Amino acid sequence: MIYDYLIVRFGELTLKGKNRSKFIDRLYLTVKEKLKPFKQLKLKKHFDDIEVQLNGEPMQQVTDVLTKIFGIQTIRAAIKVENNIESMKKGALDIIESYEDGIKTFKISAKRKNKRFPMGSDEINRSLGAHILTNTENIKVDVHNPDINLRVEVMEHETRIYGKDFKGAGGLPAGSSGKVLLMLSGGIDSPVAGYLMQKRGAIVEAVHFHSPPYTNERARQKVIDLTEKLSSFGSQVKLHIVPFTNIQLQIRDKMPDNYRMTMMRRMMLRIAEKLAEKRGALAIATGESLGQVASQTLESMNTINEVTNLPVLRPLLTMDKVEIIDIAQKIDTYDISIRPYEDCCTLFLPSAPKTKPNREHANKFEAEFPIDALIQEALDGVETIDIREQSDKTLMDELL
Amino acid sequence: MIYLDNSATTKPLPEVLDTFRIVSEKFFANPSSLHNLGSLSEEMLKKSRHQAAQLLGVKDDEIIFTSGGTEGNNLAVKGAAFAYRSRGKHVITTRVEHASGYNAFKQLENEGFDVTYLPVAKDGRVSVQDVKEAIREDTILVSIIHVNNEVGTIQPVQEIGRYLQSFNKILFHVDHVQGIGKVPLKLSGSGIDLCSISGHKFHSPKGTGLLYVRRGVNLSPLFSGGSQELNRRAGTENLPGIAAMVKALRITLEESRQHLGRLQDLQNKMRDAFNTNEHMVVHTPDCHAAPHILNLTVKGIKSEVLVHALEEEDIYVSTKSACSSKEGGASRVLLAMGVPEDEAAQAIRVSLSYQTTEAEIMTFIDTLNKKVTQLKSIMR
Numbered sequence: 051m052i053y054d055y056l057i058v059r060f061g062e063l064t065l066k067g068k069n070r071s072k073f074i075d076r077l078y079l080t081v082k083e084k085l086k087p088f089k090q091l092k093l094k095k096h097f098d099d100i101e102v103q104l105n106g107e108p109m110q111q112v113t114d115v116l117t118k119i120f121g122i123q124t125i126r127a128a129i130k131v132e133n134n135i136e137s138m139k140k141g142a143l144d145i146i147e148s149y150e151d152g153i154k155t156f157k158i159s160a161k162r163k164n165k166r167f168p169m170g171s172d173e174i175n176r177s178l179g180a181h182i183l184t185n186t187e188n189i190k191v192d193v194h195n196p197d198i199n200l201r202v203e204v205m206e207h208e209t210r211i212y213g214k215d216f217k218g219a220g221g222l223p224a225g226s227s228g229k230v231l232l233m234l235s236g237g238i239d240s241p242v243a244g245y246l247m248q249k250r251g252a253i254v255e256a257v258h259f260h261s262p263p264y265t266n267e268r269a270r271q272k273v274i275d276l277t278e279k280l281s282s283f284g285s286q287v288k289l290h291i292v293p294f295t296n297i298q299l300q301i302r303d304k305m306p307d308n309y310r311m312t313m314m315r316r317m318m319l320r321i322a323e324k325l326a327e328k329r330g331a332l333a334i335a336t337g338e339s340l341g342q343v344a345s346q347t348l349e350s351m352n353t354i355n356e357v358t359n360l361p362v363l364r365p366l367l368t369m370d371k372v373e374i375i376d377i378a379q380k381i382d383t384y385d386i387s388i389r390p391y392e393d394c395c396t397l398f399l400p401s402a403p404k405t406k407p408n409r410e411h412a413n414k415f416e417a418e419f420p421i422d423a424l425i426q427e428a429l430d431g432v433e434t435i436d437i438r439e440q441s442d443k444t445l446m447d448e449l450l
Numbered sequence: 451m452i453y454l455d456n457s458a459t460t461k462p463l464p465e466v467l468d469t470f471r472i473v474s475e476k477f478f479a480n481p482s483s484l485h486n487l488g489s490l491s492e493e494m495l496k497k498s499r500h501q502a503a504q505l506l507g508v509k510d511d512e513i514i515f516t517s518g519g520t521e522g523n524n525l526a527v528k529g530a531a532f533a534y535r536s537r538g539k540h541v542i543t544t545r546v547e548h549a550s551g552y553n554a555f556k557q558l559e560n561e562g563f564d565v566t567y568l569p570v571a572k573d574g575r576v577s578v579q580d581v582k583e584a585i586r587e588d589t590i591l592v593s594i595i596h597v598n599n600e601v602g603t604i605q606p607v608q609e610i611g612r613y614l615q616s617f618n619k620i621l622f623h624v625d626h627v628q629g630i631g632k633v634p635l636k637l638s639g640s641g642i643d644l645c646s647i648s649g650h651k652f653h654s655p656k657g658t659g660l661l662y663v664r665r666g667v668n669l670s671p672l673f674s675g676g677s678q679e680l681n682r683r684a685g686t687e688n689l690p691g692i693a694a695m696v697k698a699l700r701i702t703l704e705e706s707r708q709h710l711g712r713l714q715d716l717q718n719k720m721r722d723a724f725n726t727n728e729h730m731v732v733h734t735p736d737c738h739a740a741p742h743i744l745n746l747t748v749k750g751i752k753s754e755v756l757v758h759a760l761e762e763e764d765i766y767v768s769t770k771s772a773c774s775s776k777e778g779g780a781s782r783v784l785l786a787m788g789v790p791e792d793e794a795a796q797a798i799r800v801s802l803s804y805q806t807t808e809a810e811i812m813t814f815i816d817t818l819n820k821k822v823t824q825l826k827s828i829m830r
């Protein structure tokens with residue numbers, strides 16, 4: 051079955067009153083950018099949908115891209131036929147027959163926008179329905195609960211018949227909610243947190259703490275791959291890699307064993323805050339889930355959060371691990387996350403980190419610690435990676 | 451030179467060879483090595499796999515890179531049969547498979563498997579009904595060639611796949627080596643569990659190929675060794691070949707729209723010319739045939755004689771399939787189609803690629819007609 055159009059229908063943004071047109075413009079730009087590789091496509095922006103003319107580009111691949119873009123509710127594939135009943139019959143039958151898994155019931159819903167068309171909608175419904183019934187076996191009409199509802203739209207110069215529907219990703223278009231800085235570890239949770247922030251329209255930049263030579267090139271590559279995956283759901287995600295070895299060594303040498311984790315997190319958050327300010331991010335996002343590990347108890351959060359007054363957003367806070375894994379698998383980050391390379395947090399960790407740290411102790415231990423100097427040193431060493439500009443990757447893409 | 455033996459192999463594209471050379475130089479490290487260079491190679495491999503998967507509309511982890519069609523067919527057929535032998539020992543294939551599939555089944559017979567070789571009609575097609583009737587309680591695998599390499603017949607594999615979907619315990623393998631880029635085939639959701647493709651049939655270097663293995667399907671590996679290719683195919687990856695093949699696959703699929711109609715026209719021109727020649731019999735069926743293969747017999751003239759006569763004019767065609775052309779004797783495929791033995795022993799195959807031009811085909815038609823007239827007059 052070769053489809054001619056994909057009609058992209060907006061999600062929640064249709065409700066958003068005044069900002070509507072701004073949202074639609076954002077979404078249109080994102081769609082345009084993401085579909086760039088398909089050279090033959092033609093896009094048209096309408097009041098409540100975006101029309102994608104396929105011109106021979108592969109429908110499934112284009113749809114795969116579209117179903118990842120936030121702000122889209124549904125994508126409908128359609129064919130165009132001439133404005134006469136014979137062409138409509140043929141088109142409708144083609145679509146019915148293209149359902150390989152077989153359907154048992156259908157209905158036709160014709161809409162006549164072109165009032166000069168000689169047949170009324172009911173008449174069209176009956177005529178197409180009869181044609182399908184005589185040319186197929188084991189398919190019946192069911193107007194209440196059909197397996198497919200074949201929509202037919204008679205327009206000025208052509209008729210569209212809608213076939214497959216695809217569910218969009220929902221959410222808000224990229225960039226409609228400002229920027230957040232995501233603390234990206236390389237584990238399963240933080241990419242999911244980033245994805246959920248993107249879902250609500252946030253632009254995400256990621257910060258990763260890297261401890262060479264204790265963590266290696268592959269650990270770094272893992273985070274780059276995750277960043278690239280996240281980029282496929284919204285705008286390009288920038289990645290900031292912070293050298294963290296020295297801070298970890300200092301913490302190991304100067305802090306009590308069971309407070310190392312807390313101290314490390316406090317240092318990370320301080321660095322993230324500075325970076326957020328510099329990058330114009332209004333909040334920090336993490337993949338914390340309440341009670342999942344020692345650093346994610348309420349006591350830990352309370353103690354760690356003390357060092358910043360930027361909002362720390364925790365979209366996974368109330369999720370169970372299995373729910374998080376489900377999303378990670380759905381967005382294809384799971385397989386990257388479980389690659390077995392050490393990330394900086396798992397090194398130097400005490401066997402029994404404190405599950406109930408408190409602010410008073412933390413401040414006492416930090417009294418003599420050269421916080422500002424260490425933060426400055428780390429910030430000076432930040433490497434920012436714009437995935438697109440990576441030369442090896444570009445070369446690889448060109449080679450293929 | 452007019453090269454019309456593209457079903458035996460194709461000439462690699464220059465831009466594909468560029469990729470082969472650059473990847474050989476730049477990403478020479480072993481993708482399994484822990485260092486930075488190794489991870490660059492690993493990255494290149496991952497990207498290649500991703501692109502191959504995208505092009506075929508499947509998931510990344512469903513692609514196993516192989517050395518070609520022979521390995522793909524062997525890995526699919528024997529790998530599946532051995533992995534699932536505890537479920538049953540009945541397997542089904544056809545009489546018109548390529549030697550690499552056919553002989554894998556012969557080997558399975560020696561291993562105690564019961565093999566059904568489905569017959570074909572005059573047009574070289576198996577019937578879906580025959581497939582249905584061959585299925586038994588203990589059937590574990592059906593393997594069918596999509597486009598026959600000698601005559602170009604297209605088997606109803608999508609229909610068979612759809613039917614087999616209702617059997618949880620029967621795997622379905624398709625030899626898509628001649629079909630890729632010529633006759634579209636939908637993989638995911640179509641009931642196909644395994645599908646082999648060979649690079650050198652679409653302008654990639656020899657020794658490259660891939661096998662689609664649907665998620666959840668187990669294969670018993672042919673080679674013992676390391677854990678490359680998701681434990682299915684041990685051995686250091688042929689990264690230059692893999693990247694080159696994936697590029698060739700992209701180019702092929704991108705260009706297919708623009709060439710398929712054209713190839714069909716060229717084939718029709720040949721049919722029209724040869725059907726009206728009293729000495730010739732075209733074996734490629736009118737319907738359900740791929741656009742790039744035409745098989746015919748010139749009655750009373752040995753196929754070797756024809757191949758060499760054309761070669762004198764710098765035109766290259768083949769007798770039967772290249773792999774079995776040195777064995778002599780009648781074609782198993784043509785015999786299965788009910789072609790008389792003398793005709794089946796004297797067939798030649800003309801096979802086109804996207805690079806074949808109309809002028810070349812017109813020259814070929816003229817030359818063949820002339821040569822046949824000449825040879826016939828000598829023999830009289």
Ligand SMILES: Cc1ncc(COP(=O)(O)O)c(C=O)c1O
Binds near residue numbers: 518519520523597650
């Ligand atoms: C249909 C078919 N299957 C399998 C093969 C074997 O492929 P390869 O030469 O890549 O081993 C060929 C080509 O010879 C073929 O035409």
